[in-house]
Amino acid sequence: MDDTPPDQGPLPEEPAAAPASSVTSRRMLMLGAVGTSAVVAIRPAMAQATGSILNCQIPVPGPGDAGKYIASDGSLAPPSLLGPLLGYGPFPPPPRPFTGEEVHKAMYEGANLPGATYKSSQAYLAYIRKLKMGQSGYTCFLSVQNPRT
Structure with missing residues (x-):
């Protein structure tokens, strides 16, 4: 038996190098196609993020501090009957917890939080501004501060 491969005819000629402008144009078209699909994929995610900002909740105070009142400076305080009556x-x-949309309107548009007077709304906002990582509502508060719209 013969181990030599059968003759396949002459080798095809290598194509001439394309001009630089056609290579660049081709590459730009490919990048444009990739870029378009990336935009299409990112838009729904941004819309979903915007929706979650509006629907996220910030409990005041958090579940671990249920039953405590909120002082004017945003700190937690023991219950008091005179404070709310005097308005201080x-x-x-x-x-109920406030939604991200309610907090956003109160912080950036000057609206009161639902069911709150001006002074209690300011106290609740001071509490919300003092939230730290790990506390309930912190992630929602970050979303309200940095909306992706």
Whole structure:
């Protein structure tokens, strides 16, 4: 038996090098196609992030401090009957957590938080501004501060 490969005819000629402008144009078209698909993939994620900012919740105070009141400076205080009656705090916790949208409107548009007077709203916002990593509502507060819209 013969181990030599059968003759396949003449080798094809190598294509001439394309001009630099056509290579650049081709590359730009490929990059454009990739870029378009990336934009299409990112847009829904940004829309979802915007939706989550509006729906996230910030409890005041957090679950670990339930039953405590909020002082005018945003610190936690023991319950007091005279403070809310006189309008100076400490203020009772709101009946439900605030949404990111409510906090955003209060911080950047000057609106009161729902169900709160001006002074209690300012106390709640001071508490929210003092949130630290690991506390309930911290991630939502960060989203409100840095909206991706």
